[in-house]
Amino acid sequence: MAFSLGPRAASAGYRLAVFDRIGSTNAEALARARAGETGPIWLVAAEQTAGHGRRQRSWISPRGNLACSVLEVIDTSPAVAATLSFAAGLALEAALRTVSLEARMRSPGSENVTFHLKWPNDVLAGGGKLAGVLLEAETVAPDRLAVVVGTGANVAAAPEGMPYPAASLRDIGIDIGAEDLFGALTDAWAEFRIVWDKGRGFGEIRRLWLERAAGVGQHVSIRSDSSTISGLFDTIDKDGCLIVVTSDGRRVAVSAGDVYFGAAASVGAT
Structure with missing residues (x-):
């Protein structure tokens, strides 16, 4: 099966570049x-050898997993463009639900899996990190930003030896290919990109994101x-x-950091 755009993405005018092997999409x-x-334009690779996540952490994507990026050039400020990562998280979660449902339809009796969004840019499932989003932007003309949103998802295998639990779709009983997830993701992106609307729709994006968020109302530690x-x-x-209410009642806004929930919060704080 080859990588291809979903019908909604194709009709919205997105183009596609496919690579067998690449350093980083x-x-x-x-x-x-x-x-x-x-x-x-979407760029997708069967194998990615030099990808990275936040804070330049390595994200290698072997064959069977998904590594892709979408490039949009938009006329907005960097601060507003940064909120597009939440739309990307929603698109990824929606795509995962789509392929999960399709897998259950093919294999009746398969377990229903719930996906959660972890601030700022991860998707969790089966007790581990399943996927992540990385947004990067550069000014290419006055008031014009090239915004690249990269997605990495553990479809066939999860990495070992990571400082956090990791999961793959195969681990949690969802038997689909990276090509299936990619097609669903391109369609979901086309939908949430419209909702985001150059940042004007971030209020709705924020509401939807919080409905799917992990850890709201729970103890959390953010290490930066x-x-x-x-x-x-x-x-x-x-x-x-992320707004944290501290033990002394202060409301603290956190713009970046590594998040730890529940029992792991005390470990992350050490």
Whole structure:
């Protein structure tokens, strides 16, 4: 089965570049933007050898897993563009639900799996990290940003030796291919990209994201470099910052960091 756009993405004017093997789909998308590519275009690879996540952490995607990026050139500020990552998380969660349902229809009796969004950019399932989103942006003209949203998903296998639990779709009983997830993702992206509407629809994106979020109302610790903030995960604000209510009643807005929930929160804080 070959990678292809979903029908909604194709009708919305997205184009597609497919690679057998590549260092990083995000890096390739940014290079194309610097060379004048304006998108919208999806880039997907059967194998990614030099991908990365937040804080330059390695994200290698072997064959069978999904590594892809979408390039959009938009006229908005970097701060507003950053909220597009929440639309990307919603699109990824929706795509995972779609392929999960399709897998259950093919194999009646398969377990119903619930996916949760972990701030700021992960999808959890089966007790581990299943997928992640990385947004990168560069100015390519006055008031024009090349925004690249990369997605990595553990379809066939989860990495070992990670500092956090990881899961794959195969681990949790969902037998689909990376090509299936990619097609569903491109269609879901086309939908949530319209809802986001250059940031004007972030209020709705925020509402939908919170409905699917992991850990709301629970104890949480966020570690960023040398500092740690602990308290209750209350919400995300209009800028996408995580709002933590500390033990002394302060409401603290956190813009970046590694999140730990529940029992793991005390471990993450050490």
